[in-house]
Amino acid sequence: MSTATSSPITVTLTGAGGQIGYALLFRIAAGELLGPNVTVRLKLLEIPAGIAGAEGAALELQDGAFPLLDSVNVTDSAAAAFDGTNVALLVGSRPRGPGMERADLLAANGAIFGPQGAAINEHAASDIRVVVVGNPANTNALIAQAHAPDVPRERFTALTRLDHNRALGQLSAKLGIPVRDMDGVTIWGNHSATQYPDVSHATAGGTPVRDLVDDAWLANEFIPRVANRGAEIIEVRGSSSVGSAASATVDHVFDWVNGQRGRWTSVALPSDGSYGVPEGLVSSFPAESVDGKWRIVQGLELNAFSTSRIAASVAELATEREQVQGLGLL
Numbered sequence: 600m601s602t603a604t605s606s607p608i609t610v611t612l613t614g615a616g617g618q619i620g621y622a623l624l625f626r627i628a629a630g631e632l633l634g635p636n637v638t639v640r641l642k643l644l645e646i647p648a649g650i651a652g653a654e655g656a657a658l659e660l661q662d663g664a665f666p667l668l669d670s671v672n673v674t675d676s677a678a679a680a681f682d683g684t685n686v687a688l689l690v691g692s693r694p695r696g697p698g699m700e701r702a703d704l705l706a707a708n709g710a711i712f713g714p715q716g717a718a719i720n721e722h723a724a725s726d727i728r729v730v731v732v733g734n735p736a737n738t739n740a741l742i743a744q745a746h747a748p749d750v751p752r753e754r755f756t757a758l759t760r761l762d763h764n765r766a767l768g769q770l771s772a773k774l775g776i777p778v779r780d781m782d783g784v785t786i787w788g789n790h791s792a793t794q795y796p797d798v799s800h801a802t803a804g805g806t807p808v809r810d811l812v813d814d815a816w817l818a819n820e821f822i823p824r825v826a827n828r829g830a831e832i833i834e835v836r837g838s839s840s841v842g843s844a845a846s847a848t849v850d851h852v853f854d855w856v857n858g859q860r861g862r863w864t865s866v867a868l869p870s871d872g873s874y875g876v877p878e879g880l881v882s883s884f885p886a887e888s889v890d891g892k893w894r895i896v897q898g899l900e901l902n903a904f905s906t907s908r909i910a911a912s913v914a915e916l917a918t919e920r921e922q923v924q925g926l927g928l929l
């Protein structure tokens with residue numbers, strides 16, 4: 600039996616009337632986002648066209664009689680949605696379709712994140728934590744962060760946990776070792792096809808992964824499969840990942856708030872210059888959650904292949920930053 604805490608945590612979900620929103624809401628209400636003893640106030644932000652979907656989901660949440668759910672409010676006002684919020688899940692934005700790259704969404708979606716960053720700056724609680732899921736997630740997080748000058752910048756993150764989980768899934772299938780016995784996997788760079796899923800420091804069942812797989816499998820199968828998994832899912836199901844994206848969002852926030860469950864993970868964070876990534880770019884790093892804060896795993900040796908793969912993805916992030924500067928979004 601869980602003992603509910605007395606002060607509820609306010610969680611704001613944007614795009615609550617959409618696919619990922621729907622998959623997330625029931626896991627949040629069940630206590631999986633923050634923990635089984637934490638009560639939650641939900642605020643659901645939608646644009647007018649999506650309000651009915653969010654209201655329908657709110658009715659279903661009521662019907663779920665979740666003991667940890669204090670209240671659910673649906674609004675199309677960013678100021679109301681972020682008022683007092685502790686955790687903001689920025690999902691609302693257009694998904695890509697077949698044949699598109701995530702960066703193709705920059706102009707369409709980028710404009711959403713400046714006003715939301717400003718509303719967070721103005722209205723959110725002082726301990727606000729933000730995760731951007733809407734694509735292109737890294738650069739949208741950069742835009743939101745740039746509009747929230749009073750919020751410590753490391754509170755703005757973008758989701759690469761899905762890529763991280765995909766990497767674990769691929770390794771597990773290849774090696775026949777459960778994901779729970781893996782550690783040290785990293786996604787570097789952008790949540791895009793240029794990302795670098797890196798197993799140089801990974802272990803599976805205590806053995807270095809580099810002793811278990813060959814370079815050809817890594818370069819020709821593993822890396823492209825993980826980096827292009829979003830497109831593969833779109834191809835197979837006709838629309839982008841939903842359940843796995845919601846699940847990765849839950850993993851990201853749970854670990855951030857509650858601390859690591861033993862292993863390091865991957866998080867896109869505003870760079871502090873670590874590993875040569877230009878300061879401020881929101882890039883994925885190996886990270887551990889310590890005392891409620893993400894800490895980049897330091898001191899990893901990078902070989903020439905890793906260095907060049909990270910540089911390529913970071914160069915793409917720098918180009919995206921230039922593009923949104925050009926669009927007047929930064």
Ligand SMILES: NC(=O)C1=CN([C@@H]2O[C@H](COP(=O)(O)OP(=O)(O)OC[C@H]3O[C@@H](n4cnc5c(N)ncnc54)[C@H](O)[C@@H]3O)[C@@H](O)[C@H]2O)C=CC1
Pocket residue numbers: 613614615616617618619620644645646648649652690691692693694695711731732733734735736758759761762790839840841844
């Ligand atoms: N970072 C990641 O790992 C992943 C990111 N995604 C991205 O997540 C986003 C959402 O995907 P889905 O839920 O499948 O899309 P969806 O189209 O089903 O839902 C998006 C919802 O956002 C709402 N919305 C649009 N503009 C908004 C705004 N300004 N404020 C609040 N809500 C707004 C829409 O009305 C819609 O209900 C997409 O950008 C998709 O590419 C998807 C999978 C993985």
Ligand SMILES: O=C([O-])CC(=O)C(=O)O
Pocket residue numbers: 694695701734761828829830832839840
């Ligand atoms: O690929 C997409 O457009 C959706 C997404 O970000 C993913 O599944 O990783």
